[in-house]
Amino acid sequence: MAYTILARKYRPQDLAEIAGQEHVVTTLSNAIKFNRIAHAYLFAGPRGTGKTTTARVLAKSLNCVKGSTVTPCNECDSCKEIRDSISLDVIEIDGASNNSVDDIRSLREGVKFASAGGKYKVYIIDEVHMLSESAFNALLKTLEEPPAHVIFIFATTEPNEIPPTVLSRCQRFNFKRIHLPTIVQRVREIAQAEKIELTEEAAYTLSQRAEGSLRDVLSLLDQVVAFGGENITNELVLKTLGLVDQQVFFTFTEHILKKDSKAAISLFNQIVDEGADVSEFVSSLNLHFRNLLLAKLNLASEQMLEIPQSYVEKYQQASQKFEENDLMRMLKIVQELGAMIKNADPKISTEIALLRLAKLDQSIKIDELLSKLREGGTSSGTHSPASQPNIQQTSPEKDSDLPKTSQFTDVKHGTAYAVKADSTDIQAAWQQVLEKLRKEKPSLGTFLQDVHLTAFDTNELHLEFAGDRVFQKQLVEKKENLTYLQKLAQEILGPQYKIKLDLNSAKSSPAKAVPSKAKPDLEALKQKDPLIKDILDSFQGEVI
Structure with a gap:
């Protein structure tokens, strides 16, 4: 039997299983309970946050043989067909490849026909912002007055590119980036179900790398398991994904405090030689200084910094060695570096930035x-002291x-x-x-x-x-x-x-x-x- 990746195997099958989008789940559940189903929905948000999955679950809830329900049975033919993406009543369209006016004309012809077996015929258009202007115009009339048995669900990561005339005809739901603790909890539950030994630190590293996407973290877990087996440690995650250990950035902090540019650049070259990606290093360094600044502002928490509690304490201690203004200047240098490496040699640009950080004078307030x-x-x-010339102080000699x-x-x-x-x-x-x-x-x-x-x-x-x-x-x-x-x-x-x-x-x-x-x-x-x-x-x- 073919292997099913974790992201598909553990895809939510009802609204209650959708993680991190409570506002969407509550609204759709009440709409189903009170029979207030709209004819068009727009799901907007970052990748991997559950837009298409929610669209499928909504279609399943509406077409279950039990009738419109928040908890579909997942056993009837309609539920199984929607789960396996073979339902004739749920048509998924990729807006990126079917974006012409002719494709929309074909869709308009299809909505005239009744559903094959379910109560509703659901059209799910993914990446709808990729449709051409002519395609949007061709869709307007049908979208405004669709047949009673037709429901449109649009999914997009770029809602600002959709014409206002289309937006005004849809109920819009903004899917938010899933919080790190929610992702960590979910990935540990799935690892336990798959009998995978996953340490807490490894779960945090995977979740940070996913950047708020539950789908991405499961794809990364699949990759790490394929590389190192079912005993997952943080060291294995770092090695598999080419990431830099968080502790290394605290070492960089010490080198900067000591103004030891040689040690900082040597450590950076060692990291690159071990296979780390320079752009990933710069991104992590940017996040490191951001965490230091938040800790300096007494905003350090596990949820705010999105790191384990043990590292929160380290950031609180390290931030006391810096002035707030100095951390802001350092963060600005690293952010400028992030833009610079796109147009210049990444390694050389990073070495220059590390040199600037190490040579940066501490700020002093003007009133002081x-x-x-x-x-x-x-x-x-x-x-x-290292930047001052060596001046020999002498006592005045006699005349x-x-x-x-x-x-x-x-x-x-x-x-x-x-x-x-x-x-x-x-x-x-x-x-x-x-x-x-x-x-x-x-x-x-x-x-x-x-x-x-x-x-x-x-x-x-x-x-x-x-x-x-x-x-x-x-x-x-x-x-x-x-x-x-x-x-x-x-x-x-x-x-x-x-x-x-x-x-x-x-x-x-x-x-x-x-x-x-x-x-x-x-x-x-x-x-x-x-x-x-x-x-x-x-x-x-x-x-x-």
Whole structure:
């Protein structure tokens, strides 16, 4: 005897067996009970949610020898013929291949004849949105005033493509995507009936892969059983379907937190070498960051995340390591990657995205940024230690250790000249550096406006920041800022000089208090205080 796939073997045979569509079942059951059967129905919804099955069950309920009933007997000839798709009174038409006006004309001729044995003649048109405009127009009159013994049931995944004139003549039922717990429960019931050992985690993985389709999950179960037998574990499901273990994405999270781009890219290449599909990986990574964000928003639940409870707890723990804004930025990067891999090399595009994720600076709120700048201090989320240049902090040397002469350069003519290395000459030369710096890069010049040149020797210039100006010092220490300052100083003072940044903890400078506001008007602040504008220009980041 030929094997019957699980999706057909366990197809619902009455309305009570239809899972996840309670609103449809209730309405149709009441219509049958109270004899309020419409002449045309439209079943719309995603694939595998029970549209065609419900149409067959409705036809069976109407044509059962027991009479119109919610619970057909499934034993009479009419029920058996409808179940086996050989009934003369239930005509199924594929709208994708029978979409011409001639096909609809043939249908119109057929509705004139009475049913072969049942009470109703039921026309089920699947993918009805594929009919041509002329075919829809040819159907309108018959659809509006069909014979009393004819019922039309249309099924579609694209209801928006159906003309309004057709929609207005039908009772519409929207089939929803079946919730994950419902699919998990159903697939475990079927596995038990088939004497298949199916672990809970494997059932969740299969159900997630089905994306709300009960038919798809049974097809996947058939595939896994054919590959690995009747003892189904999560590892077997992952191997059969080429999926990535959920735990791997938590490993990616750790690499991103540590800003270890090398480890993240190496792990990705290992996954690809093992046969994982890149597009599936990107889709799962997108879902991973979505779950992290929901957990951060305290929305983590087994139903919301559609994962086992054990993983809900993992997401709750992992989400605490991120800021909400950072998770939104990471999710945006992965979503952009999903669109990019359709038009570019998927592997290279994914590697670049992983590099961006690993190098992404943590965000800082603008009010916190302004407060740190005004009061002095550090912001732990602005820059990672790995991204800051290695600056050696030194103590100011005594005047007796300073050299007697130093060489400086004329700014206008670019010629080198020697001057006596006294305090007046050094400060004058440093003012030349600051003057040129303010013209070429005003933002950096702003950070140095309260900095003093306190000491120098033949190779080093020491810039002293007040003890409460640690934050400004960190901004100057940024690689691009320090490199630019070093280059400018060497142009004026000579190529042998290097900049050293010092912090005088015993010295402080006055700081203005920033009024506490829930939502500062950034544009108004930028216009009012040029210093704020300089900060934003220096960061070259996005304001969140």
